[in-house]
Amino acid sequence: MTSLAWRTSLAAAAAIALALMLYILLRPHAVPEILACPLQIEQRAMHPGMVWIPGGTFEMGDDVYPEEAPRRLVAVDGFWMDRTEVTNADFAWFVRETNYVTAAERQSKAGSAVFVMPSGNADLSTAASWWRYVEGANWKHPGGPETSIEGRDQFPVVALTYEDIAAYAKWKGRTLPSETQWEWAARAGAKHAPEHEQPKDANTWQGVFPLINTDEDGFAGLAPVGCFKPNAFGLYDMIGNVWEWTTDEFKNHAPKARVIKGGSYLCAPNYCMRYRAAARQPQEEDLGTSHVGFRTILIAPGP
Secondary structure: OOHHHHHHHHHHHHHHHHHHHHHHHHOOOOOOOOOOOOOOOOOOOOOOOEEEEOOEEEEEOOOOOHHHOOOEEEEEOOEEEEOOOOEHHHHHHHHHHHOOOOHHHOOOOOEEEEEOOOOOOOOOOOHHHOEEEEEOOEOOEOOOOOOOOOOOOOOEOOOOOHHHHHHHHHHOOOEOOOHHHHHHHHHOOOOOOOOOOOOOOOOOOOEEOOOEEOOOOOOOOOOOOOOOOOOOOOOOOOOOOOEEEEEEEOOOOOOOEEEEEOOOOOOOOOOOOOOOOOOEEEEEOOOOEOOEEOOOEEOOOOO
């Protein structure tokens, strides 16, 4: 090994050691896992569990990442939207009523993509260091066959394909939001893209992704729905927690993918500044993952 390479290796090791030391010193005391948050939903509403999103005009898009451009003026008609992400309890009800079997449950070797925190010596130049395709991972076992959603009824349902969520929406007599509808709802009336700082009222990653998560928001992974303040339209968790599917195809992507929005609990300033309404990424239609969920909309007269 050359002198330069040796010094570089030492510097990298020292940086990791320092980061781990700071993590140990600064990490808040561990808190018990929260399985549900005190979410109040008006059951006498015209469409219980949904919020009316008034129509409007706004500047869609941003310039943080190339795929967000260009900024353009768009108009949106009003619609109803789920107040929260669809939960495990919601999806379990659908399965009980219809005997639906998700894509990840139909074949013996089917599964989903699962986030696994890498070790300090992992190759951090590739996402393959922290994503694994796990056979047997599905909505009931989002981390793999040994995991369970028991007691986690109010967590967002994950590990679903686009086919699965479309089936749920159809059963509810609803549809999925377009990217424009979703972004307008997440903006909550803001005409232009807000500031780009990491939000305080959202489940995102605090620390150095993907090695150190200080859990400053109280959650190292998924949070139950409704644990953070709603936006001005009354919608919870539009930013962070889980990415959310939309109906828009992500153009020029193979295999076929749809646009997902809003970022997730894995978004951090040092790696993924996608905790914003304008942020967008492709999600393969036939691949469920442990950090992507959804909510539905209803096209109907307003209140």
